Amino acid sequence: MPLADHLRELRNRLAKAMLAIIVMTIVAAFYNKQLMDFLAAPVPKCEGSGVGATTGGECANIVFNKLLSPFTTTVKVTLMAGIVLSCPVWLYQLWAFVAPGLHKSEKKYTYVFVAVAVPLFASGAYLAYLIMPVSMKLLLSITPDTASNILELDDVLDFSVRMVLIFGTAFELPLLLIMLNFAGMVTGRRMAGWWRGVVMGVFVFGAIATPTTDPFGMLALAVPIVILYFIAVGIAMLNDRRRARNDLDAELDDDEASALDLTPVAVGEIEPLPAARALPEQAGGDGSRSQRLNGYDDIT
Structure with a gap:
């Protein structure tokens, strides 16, 4: 394909991927409260105590400290959910753009590695979500008994996303x-x-x-x-x-010679070499015949 066609194909693939992300982000916006509750669930919340009450390291109060914090946090959570939920679509668009340049064997290995990479990342993310409650309790336990913990929901969500990404990528x-x-x-x-x-x-x-x-x-x-x-x-x-x-010879280094087969061979078992093929002749401009050498005739 010419360069312009490749760029046009890339533009179409990116447009489809962005459309899928936008659609899933709009769908996730209807469930933004459930999503934020799910991401903030590992934090041990204080029940029945007001903000600023002395709770020590047993629990924490989650608050918004800025006027625009609820809006920006909701946008961040829904956009992140849209990207995750639409990953089958934009990953397929990426694969559809790259696959025509791969050989059949390369495509086979790609299918295998992708099929293994997805469960590995999901396992790491699930493990991170499991240990976050324990980790947060350990961190909060350092708080003195005369103090209290007031956490911003935006910081809690950043902490949760960072843990998921680190564990998933490390796996x-x-x-x-x-x-x-x-x-x-x-x-x-x-x-x-x-x-x-x-x-x-x-x-x-x-x-x-x-x-x-x-x-x-x-x-x-x-x-x-x-x-x-x-x-x-x-x-x-x-x-x-x-x-x-x-x-x-697969295990040999680049500067290591392979073993030679020095087994004697009888004279009758040696296959004769094929006869050398003559160069093709070409008619010259004066009607004579000339031979071509390396793609050029002797006159040239």
Whole structure:
């Protein structure tokens, strides 16, 4: 396709994706209160005590401190819900734009990786939602008994979304390693040799990336990723064995020569080389015949 046709195709795909997001955002606007209650549910709320009452670290009051905060928070939540709910449409539009440039084998691997990536992200997001109540109670427990916690709903929603995105994205790390292995960029044996650094790095990442900064959140993020990492190493090793059976030179380095077959062969078993094919002749301008060499005749 010419460049103009590619740009026109991209414009149409983006328009369809934006239309799907707008439609789902409008639908989510009718359920904005339910969505905000769902995202704020992990916070232990104070029942029967007014704002500013001494509650210590047992609970917290959720408030809006600005006049436009209810409106901006509602827009943010509904837009986020619209993007998530319309993901099958805009992901398909993205795939429809990229797929014509892929080979059949590449499309097959893409289907497999997408089918695995979605459950992994959903598992990470669900785990984040499960541990948020415990993490929030740990954070609130630091509050002195003579004080109270007053939280803005906008901050609570940002905290919840950040936790979901961090956990969901972190669960994609083993899949990324498997993709690199299938692409031939890293072997399973090399991945297995990284296990000490990977385990240490995952725990450090869990301590820094989780907004809760408590050991429970770090362990909840790091332990599943370490388990998934070793599963990825096992899959990579199985793939390396399959590749070695199909290609004996697959495990060689770029500067390493393959083994030569020096088995003696009888004279009668040697196949004769085919005769060299003569160059095609072409009629010259004066009626003579000339031969072409490298695409040009000898006169040229």
